[in-house]
Structure formats: C-alpha cells, structure tokens
Amino acid sequence: MERTEPDRYLTTRNGIYFYKRRVPTLVVALDERQPIIRASLRTRDLAKARALRDGYERADDELWGALLCSDSAEAAKRRYEAAVRRVAALGFTYRTTMEIMQGETGAQILDRLRVLLEHKPNSPETNAVLGVVERPGVRLSEAFTVYVDKIAAPELTSKSDEQIRAWLKVKKRALKNFINLVGDKPIGEVTREDALRLYDLWSDRIAPPTDKEGKRRKPTHSASSGNRDIGNMRVLYQSYHEHLGVKNIDNPFDRLGFSDKHKKAKKRPPFPTDWITERILTADALGSLNDQARGIVLAMIDTGARPSELANLPPEKIVLNAPVPYIDIKTRLDEDEDGPREVKTVSSYRQIPLVGLALAVFRKHPNGFPRYRDHGSNLSATLNKHFKVHDLFPTERHKIYSLRHSFEDRMKVGGVDAELRMILMGHTSDRPEYGQGGSLEWQRDQLLRIALPFDPGIV
Known part of the structure; x- marks a missing residue:
C-alpha cells in the first residue's frame, strides 16, 4: 500500500476505526501477530484515527527493522523506539515497569491495565504499556551525536x-x-553521583580549597565556565530523553550550578572618553591596522555595536542613501547570498543611525568588512594584538568590547533616553513594547549629542 494513501491501514467496524496491516513476509516467522495485525483505535473521528494510525505505523516499522537487524545494539534501540511510539499511540508515556510502579497513581496504573484487555499477552502493545522493553544502553558519545545531528539541527x-x-x-x-x-x-545510567563529580571538578577550579599550609589558592576559572559545562550536560540529558519520548524524567544535573555574587564587579570597564579621543582617535594609534579592522574599531565607538555584528553586516544592511543613514542588524537566513548568520538575541535586532565616525567609516566601506565576515576569531586576535602592542588598553581588564560599554556610558552622560539606550545596545527590556522606539531622525539627533570629534584622516 502506498504510504501517500491518507487512509492506509484503516478499516471500520460499527463506526469505530481499526488499524489493520499485514505482517511483511520477511518477518512473518518473527512476529507473533502474523498474518494480520488488527488493533482498535477507539475513535470514530477520522482525523484522530489517522494520527493514531501514524503512531502504530511508525512503531511497527521500527519493530520490524529491529527484528531484521543483525546489530544487537541497533536492534535494541529500534525495539525501544517502537515501544515508545506504540505506547504514545495508545495514549500513554513510555515508562519502565519500575518507573510505573514508583511514579504512577493507582488510577493511572488501572488505565494501563484496561488497555491490556484489548491485546494479547506478550504482544508489542502489551509489552509497551507495561514497560518491559529495556531502554537501549546508548553511550554518552552516541547520544551526543544524536543530539547534534537530529535534536539540535x-x-x-x-x-x-x-x-x-x-x-x-x-x-x-x-x-x-x-x-x-x-x-x-x-x-x-548517569546518576546524581556522576553529576556531582562534574560539579566537584568545577568547584575546585572556581573556589579551590586551601593548600597544605592553609593558604587560599587562586581560582583558575569563573563560575560562568562551570555553569556552562553543567548546563550543557543538563540539556544533553534532557533533550535526548525527550527525543525518545521519555517525559518527567529526573535529570541528575538539575539544580547544580554556581552563583557569582561578584559578577557585576567583574564587568569589563569602559574606555574613558578622554582616552578614546586622546589615545585612540589619533593618526598614529590605528594607522598600522588594516583598513577593515580599523573601520570596525572606529564604527564601534559611535554605534556601540558588537564587533561580530559590524564584521558580518552584508552590503544591503548598510543603508547610506536614506534621509537618515543607518545599519540594520538582524539574523541572516540561509538563502541570503552570504549564508546564514545568527544575531545574539531577538532584542539585538535593531537599526542604528550613523553619525560622526560611524558614518565616515561606512561611507568608506559601503560593502562592509568582507575580510572578517564569519572570521571573528581572526578579527579578535588582530585587534587585541594591536591594542596591546601599542598600549591602547588603559588597564589589563580592558578589552575591545569595552568600547561598547563606553558608548553606553556616553549615552547615559549625554542624557540619551533610557529606552533608546537599551534599543541601540540591543538589550532586552522588561517594558511592554509600544511603538518602535522613535523615528530614525529622532534617534539620530539623540546620538549627535554624544558624537566624538575626529580627524577624517584617521578613517
């Protein structure tokens, strides 16, 4: 029967839909339900029957694939996936027998037992409902491959x-x-004890114990690094089991993490405005940088945009012939000429009016900065090396990104509207959205108040 036939494997009896399918010849000797599978879908609604049929169909396909598979690990995986789909078609979540006994109420267990009255003992349906099909022992590395290739794709x-x-x-x-x-x-088989071992590994790096002499050792990593590792394992564990159809599973990585009370104190400091005007906006400071790297630095000063946002602007997002020139920052889709490129968050989608340095830069680079498009690590290395060699960082804590913080500080000092500041920085606001944050003309006039003087020759 063609898989495109909308009512394949569906029959009715007294108005009730049934799933009816012949067992393939190749597995007749292996499937006890042969020669014909017949299961009540317990509905008179055709749309619902089709949806339930799809679940049975996929479950049987998986089961027959498992019966024919010579690889024992792959066969176990297919049997399990078939059981998950089959029990879902019957209106339940797949749980092992032990999980059913420990986690379900008497009424829920009774519902499962009622369904068994319609199926033979040891049938695929019975085994799925009772949870006797073992979960396959998929290793962490294999689960990660599934996560990358299928779940997160x-x-x-x-x-x-x-x-x-x-x-x-x-x-x-x-x-x-x-x-x-x-x-x-x-x-x-990952346990809470396993998860705690990862937590302890990062705890020793973030808050190391004292040495033998009782002296405090210096941390080697930040709390955010540990939280990222634990969070990624939490997501992998949860996503993989949800992919298999397992719900309400206890995640061994839940509620593990590190707080960072001093996070604000560690925030990158901004460049002082006089440092920018007297040390960076000079003929010698950036002269030995290539044109595109220099352009990105200068554009940051009067837009506050992230280096990656500027480096990956396609030409059509640099609008210079409008009454108010601007750049348009948003995610590029796959069909775009330059390929996809994701902007950090939806709140980062924004149009920034071009004034001062930024306008001069984009008039010189109307096509953007193709040298660094999707080469952020090269840009970062180039800029950091140049700033260090030429002593352009006020302190060791300053980074190129600090120019973005300087832009925000200059807006505050210049009295730029608070909501506009958040929009231009691409920050998320808790305030309900009303309107679009003011016209580009108004935004431009606000930014003109903080534009820095510069020698056009440095561009």
Missing part, C-alpha cells in the same frame, strides 16, 4: 559555519570533561 540552521564551530566547541568540552570523569557510559 533545526536551531543550527540560522548559524554560520563559524558560529556552529563555536557552538560545538563548548558542547564537546562539557562532554569530554564529563566522560573523563565517569567514562563513556550509557546515558541512561
């Missing part, structure tokens, strides 16, 4: 190649750290 479609590499890097680091501690064990 949709969220990667808007990321560029560089962003995907960065995304994978932190996920792989978390997995590697955890496997080094507990081994590449089946993900279903």
Whole structure:
C-alpha cells in the first residue's frame, strides 16, 4: 500500500476505526501477530484515527527493522523506539515497569491495565504499556551525536559555519570533561553521583580549597565556565530523553550550578572618553591596522555595536542613501547570498543611525568588512594584538568590547533616553513594547549629542 494513501491501514467496524496491516513476509516467522495485525483505535473521528494510525505505523516499522537487524545494539534501540511510539499511540508515556510502579497513581496504573484487555499477552502493545522493553544502553558519545545531528539541527540552521564551530566547541568540552570523569557510559545510567563529580571538578577550579599550609589558592576559572559545562550536560540529558519520548524524567544535573555574587564587579570597564579621543582617535594609534579592522574599531565607538555584528553586516544592511543613514542588524537566513548568520538575541535586532565616525567609516566601506565576515576569531586576535602592542588598553581588564560599554556610558552622560539606550545596545527590556522606539531622525539627533570629534584622516 502506498504510504501517500491518507487512509492506509484503516478499516471500520460499527463506526469505530481499526488499524489493520499485514505482517511483511520477511518477518512473518518473527512476529507473533502474523498474518494480520488488527488493533482498535477507539475513535470514530477520522482525523484522530489517522494520527493514531501514524503512531502504530511508525512503531511497527521500527519493530520490524529491529527484528531484521543483525546489530544487537541497533536492534535494541529500534525495539525501544517502537515501544515508545506504540505506547504514545495508545495514549500513554513510555515508562519502565519500575518507573510505573514508583511514579504512577493507582488510577493511572488501572488505565494501563484496561488497555491490556484489548491485546494479547506478550504482544508489542502489551509489552509497551507495561514497560518491559529495556531502554537501549546508548553511550554518552552516541547520544551526543544524536543530539547534534537530529535534536539540535533545526536551531543550527540560522548559524554560520563559524558560529556552529563555536557552538560545538563548548558542547564537546562539557562532554569530554564529563566522560573523563565517569567514562563513556550509557546515558541512561548517569546518576546524581556522576553529576556531582562534574560539579566537584568545577568547584575546585572556581573556589579551590586551601593548600597544605592553609593558604587560599587562586581560582583558575569563573563560575560562568562551570555553569556552562553543567548546563550543557543538563540539556544533553534532557533533550535526548525527550527525543525518545521519555517525559518527567529526573535529570541528575538539575539544580547544580554556581552563583557569582561578584559578577557585576567583574564587568569589563569602559574606555574613558578622554582616552578614546586622546589615545585612540589619533593618526598614529590605528594607522598600522588594516583598513577593515580599523573601520570596525572606529564604527564601534559611535554605534556601540558588537564587533561580530559590524564584521558580518552584508552590503544591503548598510543603508547610506536614506534621509537618515543607518545599519540594520538582524539574523541572516540561509538563502541570503552570504549564508546564514545568527544575531545574539531577538532584542539585538535593531537599526542604528550613523553619525560622526560611524558614518565616515561606512561611507568608506559601503560593502562592509568582507575580510572578517564569519572570521571573528581572526578579527579578535588582530585587534587585541594591536591594542596591546601599542598600549591602547588603559588597564589589563580592558578589552575591545569595552568600547561598547563606553558608548553606553556616553549615552547615559549625554542624557540619551533610557529606552533608546537599551534599543541601540540591543538589550532586552522588561517594558511592554509600544511603538518602535522613535523615528530614525529622532534617534539620530539623540546620538549627535554624544558624537566624538575626529580627524577624517584617521578613517
């Protein structure tokens, strides 16, 4: 029967829909339900019957694939996936027998038993409802592959190649750290004790114990690094089990993390305005930088945009022939000429009027900065090296990103509207959205109040 036939495997008896399907010849000797499978869908509604039929159909496909599979691990996986789909078609969540006994109420268990009256003992339906099909022992590394290739794949479609590499890097680091501690064990066998070992690893790095002489040791990592590792393992564990159809599972990584009371104190300091005008906006300061790297630095000063946002602007998002020139920052989609590129958050979608330095930069670079498009690490290395070699950082705590904080401070001092400041910085606001934050003309006039004087020759 063609899979495109909308009512395939559906029959009716007294107005009730049934799933009816012949067992394939290849598995007749292996499936006790042969030659014909017949199961009541307990509904008179055709749309609902089709949806339930789809669940039975996929479950049987998985089961027959498992029966024919010579790889025992793959066969176990297919049997389990078939059971998950079959029990979902019957209106339940798959749980093992032990989980049913420990976690379900008497009424819920009774509902499962009622369904068994319609099916033979030891049938796929009975085994699925009773939870006797073992979860496959999929190792952590295998679960991670499923997570990357199937579960998280949709969220990667808007990321560029560089962003995907960065995304994978932190996920792989978390997995590697955890496997080094507990081994590449089946993900279903990960315990709270295992998760605590990862927590302890990071605790020793974030808040190391005193040495033998009672002296406090210096931390080697921040709380955010530990939280990122634990969070990535939490997401992997949860997402993988949800992918299999397992609900309400206890996640061993839940409620583990590190607080950072001094996070605000660690915030990157802004460049003082006089440092920018007297040390950076000079003929010698940026002269040896290549044109595009220099352009990005100068544009940051009067837009407050992130370096990656500026570096990845496509030409069509640099609008110079409008009454108010502006740049348009938003996620690029896959069909765009330059490929996909994800902006940090939806709140980061914004149009920034071009004034002062920024306007001069984009008039010189109307096509943007292709040298650094999707090459953020190269840009970062180039700028950091130049600023260090030429003593352009006021302190060791200052970074290129500090120019963004300087822009925000200048807006505050200049009396720029608070809501506009959040919009231009791409920050999330708790305030309900009314309107679009003012016209570009008004926004431009606000920014003109803080534009810095500069020698056009430095651009």
